[in-house]
Amino acid sequence: GESVGLHLPTLSVQEGDNSIINCAYSNSASDYFIWYKQESGKGPQFIIDIRSNMDKRQGQRVTVLLNKTVKHLSLQIAATQPGDSAVYFCAENMNSGYSTLTFGKGTMLLVSP
Amino acid sequence: GAVVSQHPSWVICKSGTSVKIECRSLDFQATTMFWYRQFPKQSLMLMATSNEGSKATYEQGVEKDKFLINHASLTLSTLTVTSAHPEDSSFYICSARDVRRARDTGELFFGEGSRLTVL
Numbered sequence: 001g002e003s004v005g006l007h008l009p010t011l012s013v014q015e016g017d018n019s020i021i022n023c024a025y026s027n028s029a030s031d032y033f034i035w036y037k038q039e040s041g042k043g044p045q046f047i048i049d050i051r052s053n054m055d056k057r058q059g060q061r062v063t064v065l066l067n068k069t070v071k072h073l074s075l076q077i078a079a080t081q082p083g084d085s086a087v088y089f090c091a092e093n094m095n096s097g098y099s100t101l102t103f104g105k106g107t108m109l110l111v112s113p
Numbered sequence: 114g115a116v117v118s119q120h121p122s123w124v125i126c127k128s129g130t131s132v133k134i135e136c137r138s139l140d141f142q143a144t145t146m147f148w149y150r151q152f153p154k155q156s157l158m159l160m161a162t163s164n165e166g167s168k169a170t171y172e173q174g175v176e177k178d179k180f181l182i183n184h185a186s187l188t189l190s191t192l193t194v195t196s197a198h199p200e201d202s203s204f205y206i207c208s209a210r211d212v213r214r215a216r217d218t219g220e221l222f223f224g225e226g227s228r229l230t231v232l
Binding site for chain 2: 034101102
């Protein structure tokens with residue numbers, strides 16, 4: 001069964017707001033986590049990743065936070081734009097990425113102008 | 114960045130026919146490719162791991178005689194849905210890992226997906 005889950009299936013925000021998408025994982029052996037963005041009818045697009053030896057990693061307008069104590073992962077998107085509207089998946093992996101990915105259920109982000 | 118191409122992007126077929134979907138890594142070599150299946154408004158479910166030059170490894174519950182996978186070269190894996198039925202209608206997505214970067218990242222590169230509709 002799935003070992004990664006999301007709390008919010010749909011998140012609606014206004015353009016310019018900050019968005020936070022959450023993910024819970026259950027496999028304490030996972031050591032590599034990735035956030036993907038999937039637009040309708042397309043394949044997943046890599047956003048940002050983080051290894052278990054880190055708590056935070058920043059990219060362009062995105063930040064991933066990892067809390068290993070409670071096995072929680074979050075994706076923060078700053079100044080959300082309409083183009084950010086998509087489904088976001090967290091995925092976990094073991095062996096530093098060499099094993100197969102397990103995807104969470106996904107959260108749909110809807111950004112209103 | 115690395116590019117993974119899938120073909121066809123969509124296909125409609127009659128029940129009972131077989132459909133082949135190709136997954137190509139365009140600018141890198143991939144000893145391992147992965148095939149996922151995604152139903153509407155659901156997550157990606159791993160079907161099988163395609164290994165270059167050897168048999169694919171199927172996930173539990175995936176019929177290997179139904180979903181034939183061939184990984185003939187370092188840049189091409191194919192998924193053939195045999196004797197397709199309406200319940201096989203889905204979005205099929207492949208992914209690949211760049212062997213040159215495997216030591217540095219576990220990042221997978223995904224194709225754009227292939228939508229199969231079986232009438």
